[in-house]
Amino acid sequence: MVKRADLKRDGFYKAAKREGYRSRSAYKLLQIADKFEIIGRGDVVVDLGAAPGGWSQVARELVGERGLVISVDVHPIAKLGDVVILINDIANEEETITAIRVALAGKGRNAVDLVLSDASPQLSGNKDLDQFRSFELSASALAVASALLKKQGNFVAKIFQGSYYTQFYNQVKEKFRDTRAYSPAASRKRSSEVYVIGRGFR
Numbered sequence: 001m002v003k004r005a006d007l008k009r010d011g012f013y014k015a016a017k018r019e020g021y022r023s024r025s026a027y028k029l030l031q032i033a034d035k036f037e038i039i040g041r042g043d044v045v046v047d048l049g050a051a052p053g054g055w056s057q058v059a060r061e062l063v064g065e066r067g068l069v070i071s072v073d074v075h076p077i078a079k080l081g082d083v084v085i086l087i088n089d090i091a092n093e094e095e096t097i098t099a100i101r102v103a104l105a106g107k108g109r110n111a112v113d114l115v116l117s118d119a120s121p122q123l124s125g126n127k128d129l130d131q132f133r134s135f136e137l138s139a140s141a142l143a144v145a146s147a148l149l150k151k152q153g154n155f156v157a158k159i160f161q162g163s164y165y166t167q168f169y170n171q172v173k174e175k176f177r178d179t180r181a182y183s184p185a186a187s188r189k190r191s192s193e194v195y196v197i198g199r200g201f202r
């Protein structure tokens with residue numbers, strides 16, 4: 001739990017309040033998108049672990065009018081313009097893939113250009129367990145992405161650094177032409193999170 005005093009000192013938190021983003025995390029995606037050029041106008045973006053919706057807001061802005069954003073979380077997400085909101089547990093991979101396919105068909109789309117996952121497990125305080133749960137979520141995100149992405153599509157997923165990190169990085173590397181790891185400036189200093197970015201789905 002982040003202390004209120006910490007939040008007050010946090011420039012990205014203040015900026016998010018000021019600029020109307022639902023989370024300070026929005027700045028992480030802005031930094032990733034800027035550095036890796038993974039979101040284009042007209043793209044179809046799937047945002048996994050999307051609540052409260054900061055990344056979806058950023059994705060919606062970047063894809064423009066012709067684009068589409070589908071947001072998925074186990075928790076409800078408050079209405080966000082024309083963003084499609086689905087309540088699903090991404091660990092139920094097949095169910096999630098089907099729900100997204102149905103949503104895509106409803107919008108007359110089938111190809112997905114980008115799959116994002118900022119999904120985080122509920123922290124238990126046990127580092128090893130939290131790292132493992134983070135790995136499981138990231139692996140589910142990769143499975144969902146593998147079922148939906150078009151050829152040359154892109155992928156971004158958060159994972160906690162630790163024993164499973166290299167395994168996940170290598171799994172992404174197998175499926176994408178170019179794989180990078182990145183810690184955006186907007187990530188908190190003490191955070192062990194890292195984003196794995198896969199470009200060019202094979």
Ligand SMILES: C[S@@+](CC[C@H](N)C(=O)[O-])C[C@H]1O[C@@H](n2cnc3c(N)ncnc32)[C@H](O)[C@@H]1O
Binds near residue numbers: 050051088
């Ligand atoms: C750090 S928050 C995401 C913040 C979001 N990117 C934003 O900018 O607002 C992590 C989210 O992952 C979601 N999550 C965790 N496990 C999940 C699962 N199995 N399926 C779907 N969502 C999950 C949580 O409910 C939480 O909303």
